[in-house]
Amino acid sequence: MKKINITFSFRDETGDYSVKVFPFVIKCIVSVIVVFNFIVIAMALPGEISDHVKYSGKEYYKSRCEEKYIDREFDSLHDYLNLYHLQGEDYGIYWEMVNGYEDYTIYMNYKSMEEQENISFSYMGKYDQPQEISFITSQKIEEYRNKVLENAENVKYERNKRYFTEFAQKAQ
Amino acid sequence: MKCSKCGYDYPARETKCPYCGEPNKLGMEWEKEEDETRKETLLTKAKVLHSMPLYVANKIMNIILLLAVVLLVVLFLVFFILGYVDEKHTEHQKRSASVEAAEEIFKTGDNAALDAYLHEYEVYAEDGYEKYTERVDIYDRYSHFIEDVMDLREKSDWESDKTPRAYEVEDILYYAHEILLQDDYRISEIEFQENQKYFSEIQQNTIATLMGTLEMTEEEVNEFVKCDRYYDEEETFVKIIFERKGWEYEEN
Numbered sequence: 001m002k003k004i005n006i007t008f009s010f011r012d013e014t015g016d017y018s019v020k021v022f023p024f025v026i027k028c029i030v031s032v033i034v035v036f037n038f039i040v041i042a043m044a045l046p047g048e049i050s051d052h053v054k055y056s057g058k059e060y061y062k063s064r065c066e067e068k069y070i071d072r073e074f075d076s077l078h079d080y081l082n083l084y085h086l087q088g089e090d091y092g093i094y095w096e097m098v099n100g101y102e103d104y105t106i107y108m109n110y111k112s113m114e115e116q117e118n119i120s121f122s123y124m125g126k127y128d129q130p131q132e133i134s135f136i137t138s139q140k141i142e143e144y145r146n147k148v149l150e151n152a153e154n155v156k157y158e159r160n161k162r163y164f165t166e167f168a169q170k171a172q
Numbered sequence: 173m174k175c176s177k178c179g180y181d182y183p184a185r186e187t188k189c190p191y192c193g194e195p196n197k198l199g200m201e202w203e204k205e206e207d208e209t210r211k212e213t214l215l216t217k218a219k220v221l222h223s224m225p226l227y228v229a230n231k232i233m234n235i236i237l238l239l240a241v242v243l244l245v246v247l248f249l250v251f252f253i254l255g256y257v258d259e260k261h262t263e264h265q266k267r268s269a270s271v272e273a274a275e276e277i278f279k280t281g282d283n284a285a286l287d288a289y290l291h292e293y294e295v296y297a298e299d300g301y302e303k304y305t306e307r308v309d310i311y312d313r314y315s316h317f318i319e320d321v322m323d324l325r326e327k328s329d330w331e332s333d334k335t336p337r338a339y340e341v342e343d344i345l346y347y348a349h350e351i352l353l354q355d356d357y358r359i360s361e362i363e364f365q366e367n368q369k370y371f372s373e374i375q376q377n378t379i380a381t382l383m384g385t386l387e388m389t390e391e392e393v394n395e396f397v398k399c400d401r402y403y404d405e406e407e408t409f410v411k412i413i414f415e416r417k418g419w420e421y422e423e424n
């Protein structure tokens with residue numbers, strides 16, 4: 001069987017030049033992919049850098065917390081503060097608010113079941129851990145009621161006062 | 173094809189340039205070839221390859237590939253250096269952390285601050301910090317639950333025109349199930365007594381949500397802790413709750 005020569009040569013002004021078909025095709029494909037990626041990255045990079053600068057940093061976090069605070073989205077605010085581990089005096093007002101609202105929420109939960117006094121559950125957990133849950137509802141109501149009243153009495157940030165006063169009125 | 177000597181354009185099958193007489197290797201090769209199919213293949217390939225633009229394209233592709241390789245090497249070096257710097261920073265942070273400081277925060281009961289401390293100093297799940305890691309894991313699972321409960325409370329307090337959606341109550345039940353049955357690898361086993369006490373309180377708060385705000389009966393709670401959340405058995409309880417509370421139930 002005659003061997004087919006797939007190496008071709010042609011002359012140009014610099015001399016003989018050989019191009020092999022198979023590597024040429026591979027180079028073509030890879031070059032197209034590389035150029036495409038370069039273009040995509042070049043187009044996306046300025047936007048990414050701009051977004052990174054715009055949507056991070058203390059001022060941005062504070063403004064987001066403030067938005068959620070004003071909109072009374074305390075659940076979302078709680079999640080946001082935890083997610084980014086936002087601590088310190090700058091976020092003190094928000095932590096005071098979400099913690100206070102949490103206490104109030106739990107108080108309202110217990111209050112809603114005040115007719116049921118002695119609660120006791122006994123069952124096995126998912127991995128056969130024995131579970132024993134028992135409490136006296138009136139005691140829990142009192143415990144959380146005191147927390148709500150204490151929060152209202154010791155509120156540190158003026159802006160939280162009106163909320164804590166409202167919670168305390170509902171607890172009395 | 174173009175003649176290499178005079179640049180005259182003539183058919184590739186000619187054995188020499190008709191203008192200056194310069195020999196054409198391809199034409200000679202074609203003439204020698206006996207097989208008709210192979211002769212056509214030679215001509216076709218000559219047409220594809222014997223042109224200047226392809227030569228230039230080949231050079232350009234070489235440059236592109238070289239640039240790509242250089243860029244990859246540079247990126248690799250940058251990531252290597254950044255990785256090294258990050259590792260050194262982590263080591264420094266770990267050296268700066270102390271169990272005493274973590275214990276102080278632990279005693280205040282501020283679990284969010286404890287979580288922030290463990291992550292800032294990169295000592296989460298490290299030796300010596302097991303108790304604090306365990307507390308933070310419990311707090312993390314509880315946070316998901318209590319945030320959904322707070323969302324429900326907000327609707328009651330300030331958005332009375334909005335009724336809860338089925339998926340919102342489902343989420344509460346999902347996390348409640350996880351807490352009541354310790355159905356998460358992070359809280360499946362609680363080693364430290366202080367955390368056991370904290371976890372018990374969380375479980376009590378969870379029961380209060382189910383029986384208080386969601387008005388589930390004791391029998392329903394007993395059934396609830398037996399159901400399998402991975403088979404969507406919680407949906408039954410969602411429907412019962414919606415009916416009891418007079419909320420409009422819509423399938424997800």
